[in-house]
Amino acid sequence: MPHKKEASNRRPPQGDARHRDDAAEAAKPVAPADEAPMEGGADLVERGIQQWRRERPDIDSSGKSVVGRLLRLEEVVLRTLNQVLEPFGMKYQEYAVLATLRVAGAPYRLSPSRLQSTLLFTSGGLSNLLKRLEKEGWIKRSIDPNDGRGVLVKLTAKGIRLADEAMPRHAAAELHLLRMFDAPQRDVLSSLLSQMMTGNAPETGPEPGQALRTKSD
Numbered sequence: 001m002p003h004k005k006e007a008s009n010r011r012p013p014q015g016d017a018r019h020r021d022d023a024a025e026a027a028k029p030v031a032p033a034d035e036a037p038m039e040g041g042a043d044l045v046e047r048g049i050q051q052w053r054r055e056r057p058d059i060d061s062s063g064k065s066v067v068g069r070l071l072r073l074e075e076v077v078l079r080t081l082n083q084v085l086e087p088f089g090m091k092y093q094e095y096a097v098l099a100t101l102r103v104a105g106a107p108y109r110l111s112p113s114r115l116q117s118t119l120l121f122t123s124g125g126l127s128n129l130l131k132r133l134e135k136e137g138w139i140k141r142s143i144d145p146n147d148g149r150g151v152l153v154k155l156t157a158k159g160i161r162l163a164d165e166a167m168p169r170h171a172a173a174e175l176h177l178l179r180m181f182d183a184p185q186r187d188v189l190s191s192l193l194s195q196m197m198t199g200n201a202p203e204t205g206p207e208p209g210q211a212l213r214t215k216s217d
Helices: 017-026 044-055 064-088 092-103 112-118 126-135 157-177 183-200 210-216
Strands: 139-144 147-155
Touching: 044 064, 064 092, 064 157, 092 112, 092 126, 092 139, 092 147, 092 157, 112 126, 112 147, 126 139, 147 157
Parallel strands: none
Antiparallel strands: 139 147
């Protein structure tokens, strides 16, 4: 995909009020056209649940109240983050690699397997993603001196500057997405989502279909 020049070449001086206003504006998500307020305050998922209850009352569809909203929010979150990261010439997955390497600390390098275990998306296409980042000059891959068969992925100086430039904008966008919650509510939501993640993660949760088989047995 085409990339713009490094954002640090265009950044206004620190403290520029106009720059801060632009950053806040860029962090705002674009509201989906199909999620306009509905009659009675029902959102898109609630409308679907009502249809399920009407047409298939024999099925317990209450899980959709959470899972359906998580699926819808994934699209909203990624669109928002990609919008904020666009001025830096990258999308969320590219940013995630740079930010993960940056917060790993000096010397800002990880093995691909360690990098993957820390990222919040699946491994599909990681190799091609690293190739694109290396082509941009943001990372460099080299042979692991402690394992001749291994590879290390390291941020370049250019990659460090870009990560440092983008990280505050990304964090501001995350907070904007949570703006309707106060701090205690965010803590509760975070805890509940953590329980859902650990309870369903492949390495800690049940085998796929196990719960269904157990229930039917």
